[in-house]
Amino acid sequence: MASVSIKLGFFFLVCGTLIPYLESHIADFDEYWQQKAEEAHQVSLETYHPEPYNVTEHFNAVVHMDLFGSNNTRRNLRKNRGKCLATNPIDRCWRCDPNWANNRQKLADCVQGFGYRTRGGKGGPIYVVTDASDNDLVNPKPGTLRHAVIQKGPLWIIFARSMIIKLNQELMVSCDKTIDGRGANVHVAFGAGITLQYVNNVIIHGLHVHDIVSGSGGLIRDSVDHYGLRTRSDGDGISLFGATNVWIDHVSMSNCADGIIDAIMGSTGVTISNAHITDHNEVMLFGASGSYSGDSIMQITIAFTHFGKGLVQRMPRCRWGFFHVVNNDYTHWLMYAIGGSNHPTIISQGNRFIAPENKAAKQVNLKHSVTKRDYAQESEWKHWDWVSEGDLMMNGAYFVQSGNPQVYKKFSRQQLIKQKPGTYATRLTRFAGTLECFVGKPC
Numbered sequence: 001m002a003s004v005s006i007k008l009g010f011f012f013l014v015c016g017t018l019i020p021y022l023e024s025h026i027a028d029f030d031e032y033w034q035q036k037a038e039e040a041h042q043v044s045l046e047t048y049h050p051e052p053y054n055v056t057e058h059f060n061a062v063v064h065m066d067l068f069g070s071n072n073t074r075r076n077l078r079k080n081r082g083k084c085l086a087t088n089p090i091d092r093c094w095r096c097d098p099n100w101a102n103n104r105q106k107l108a109d110c111v112q113g114f115g116y117r118t119r120g121g122k123g124g125p126i127y128v129v130t131d132a133s134d135n136d137l138v139n140p141k142p143g144t145l146r147h148a149v150i151q152k153g154p155l156w157i158i159f160a161r162s163m164i165i166k167l168n169q170e171l172m173v174s175c176d177k178t179i180d181g182r183g184a185n186v187h188v189a190f191g192a193g194i195t196l197q198y199v200n201n202v203i204i205h206g207l208h209v210h211d212i213v214s215g216s217g218g219l220i221r222d223s224v225d226h227y228g229l230r231t232r233s234d235g236d237g238i239s240l241f242g243a244t245n246v247w248i249d250h251v252s253m254s255n256c257a258d259g260i261i262d263a264i265m266g267s268t269g270v271t272i273s274n275a276h277i278t279d280h281n282e283v284m285l286f287g288a289s290g291s292y293s294g295d296s297i298m299q300i301t302i303a304f305t306h307f308g309k310g311l312v313q314r315m316p317r318c319r320w321g322f323f324h325v326v327n328n329d330y331t332h333w334l335m336y337a338i339g340g341s342n343h344p345t346i347i348s349q350g351n352r353f354i355a356p357e358n359k360a361a362k363q364v365n366l367k368h369s370v371t372k373r374d375y376a377q378e379s380e381w382k383h384w385d386w387v388s389e390g391d392l393m394m395n396g397a398y399f400v401q402s403g404n405p406q407v408y409k410k411f412s413r414q415q416l417i418k419q420k421p422g423t424y425a426t427r428l429t430r431f432a433g434t435l436e437c438f439v440g441k442p443c
Contacts, residue, residue, distance in 0.1 A: 025197075025217070025231045032226050040242040040266075041111050042196035047117065047200075047244045048297045052322045056347055059113050059301065059326060062089045063350075063420050063428075071286035084442045086429045088304045088327070090249065090273055094443070101439040104180055105156055107205065113301025113324065115192035115271030120178030120203030132163035134191070137220045138227050138437045140362065141180035145188075149173040150215050157246025159184040166191040169215040170233040172222035182207030190214075194237050196243040196267075197222075205249045208433050209237040210295040226332045234258040240267040242351045250271045252433040254279040259314070267322070270300040276433025279310035280304040287319025290375060295320040295430075303327055306432035307337070318344040326350055328392040329425040329432075334358065341374035348392060348399060350390045355397035360398075394421025 084096035093110035094100060100107075105394035108122035129425060131143040131220075140147035143164055148157045154176040162185035170192045173179075180203070180289045187208040188194065192215035195203055214235035221227035233239075235257025240246060242265045253275065254258045260277055262285045263270055277283060287295040298321025305328045317325065318340035327350040328339050337353060338346060373381040393399065420428065437443035 021206065025233055032228070037242065038197040040200070040244065043200045043244045044242070044266050044268050044297060049114070049269075052114070052299050052324075052345075056301075056324045056326070056349075059303070059324065060349065060420075062112055063327065064126060064195040080374065085431060086442075087430045088274070090304065091431065095435075096442050098120050098440055098442050100437065101183060104158065104182070105178075107180070107202065108178065111183075111203075111271055111273075112269035113273070113303055113326075114299040115247040115267050115301065117244060117269060118201055118203060118245040118271070119154075119176075120201060120247070121154040121156040121176055122178070123177065124156055127151070127155050127162050129156045129157060129163075130160045132165050134165065134168050137169055137218065137377050139223060145179075146171060146221075149177055149179070150221055152224055152355055156180060159180070159186050162396065167194075167215075169218060169220050169230065170195045170239075172220055173199060173202055174223050176201045178203040179205065179207065181208075181434065182288050182443060183439060185434075193231055194238045195233070195236075195241065196246060197241040198427045199243050202243070203246045203247045204238065204251065204264040205247075206251070206253045206437075208434055210254045210256070212237050214257050231438070232367070234262075236260070236262045238262075240265075240270065241265050243267045243270075245269045246271075248275065249345075249437055250274045250431075250433065254310075256280060259283065259285050262286075263298065265292070265293065266294045266297055268297050268299050270298075271303065272300070272305065273303045274388075274429075274432050275305040276308060277305065277307040277311065277315075281312040282317070283288065283307070283311055283314045284316035285314055286316050286323065287321065287340075287342065287344070292314075292317065293320060293342075295342075297321065300324070301326065304432060305329075306331065306429045308332055313337075315338065316340075318346060320344055324349070327420055327422075327425055327428045328352075330354065332356065340384075340386075341372065341376065343376075343381075345385045345403075346387070348386075348388045348391055350425065352392040352422040353394065353397040353399070355395040357391075357395075386401070392425065405416050 075245050075273040076326045077393050086092045086095040088401045090110050094144045108119045111118050128150045129145050156178045158180050164187045166178035171194045189211045193212040215233045217230045217234040220230045236259045238261045260283045265288050301324045307330045309332045311333050313335040315337045319342040322345045329355045382402050388399035
């Protein structure tokens with residue numbers, strides 16, 4: 001363990017001198033952002049899990065126990081036909097509580113996967129967004145979402161009513177925040193997207209994010225104490241840049257100018273769960289570039305997500321890091337579902353893949369396509385650890401594995417409780433996307 005810490009410490013010392021010069025949409029990399037970058041690297045180092053397989057097997061154990069662990073759990077499954085319709089362990093943690101609206105912060109105890117440390121705004125006050133406008137980027141109006149996300153300390157942000165928020169420029173979220181859309185129909189749409197840059201501990205839950213466009217940049221406040229000049233934003237729905245301990249849950253997302261969710265520049269400790277994603281080309285990009293090995297510490301879980309109609313590729317596309325893709329439902333894609341380059345480790349477990357009728361897209365990973373395993377000959381990528389276990393392949397889909405198929409089986413039997421097979425994907429993702437939650441009723 002000590003040797004791992006020493007190596008990672010040296011790694012961050014080297015990479016920390018490089019990041020300020022890489023693309024970050026910061027027009028002038030001032031001392032404020034230099035300090036934020038250094039702080040973010042330290043949190044990334046602390047968040048990085050030296051034995052990621054322990055995290056994946058713990059996740060699988062929780063799913064297994066939730067579905068088959070006891071007679072009581074079986075009785076709970078039968079109750080799903082009644083008032084409480086939670087069908088996976090993350091949802092079971094909070095959705096059956098009719099008092100969810102008075103106990104919102106219980107949600108923070110429910111995250112699984114690599115984002116398991118994320119607490120968002122737990123312990124902080126409730127901030128109610130009452131105003132959908134976004135007219136002043138330097139001095140945001142109290143009651144707006146932009147004013148809420150820059151406040152100091154933990155904050156649990158909710159919405160007074162349903163609203164459409166058109167962001168004039170990217171929304172810069174600060175540390176220790178939860179954006180909780182339950183109980184309202186909240187759309188972040190037709191403007192810029194949400195940016196998590198050099199921040200730690202953020203939950204985004206229950207939002208519709210769609211029709212996002214690139215912002216032109218300008219002076220934008222990112223905290224109570226600082227605003228600065230930003231260059232043009234890419235048009236991602238949600239962008240993670242050097243962000244750690246992030247949980248994105250029950251979002252419905254589509255049609256963004258760039259990626260739906262992108263995570264780059266050493267972002268790690270991330271869980272994306274219960275999402276419903278439709279109508280987009282390049283869905284998720286994890287890893288900044290082939291030249292930035294700092295993304296080797298990236299660890300991301302994608303779980304219980306429905307990749308739906310109108311999708312083309314990158315669900316996700318991965319570089320460098322470690323990615324657990326588990327119990328998702330892939331019902332549509334055009335080019336491919338999962339791809340990558342720069343020797344990422346990808347563990348695909350218990351997903352359902354339904355290939356399109358297009359014969360060229362029958363493979364989950366097409367070894368001869370640059371959009372699958374990029375920039376590497378077979379002699380190189382055959383050593384990358386890409387494992388498929390318990391996946392359900394339909395309509396001719398197949399997964400080209402590589403590396404050591406037993407690589408994750410080097411731990412104890414207790415850690416190897418089998419994840420749920422792909423035949424359960426439809427049940428586990430049944431309520432993917434935003435939920436209709438009513439006060440006084442289970443959500």
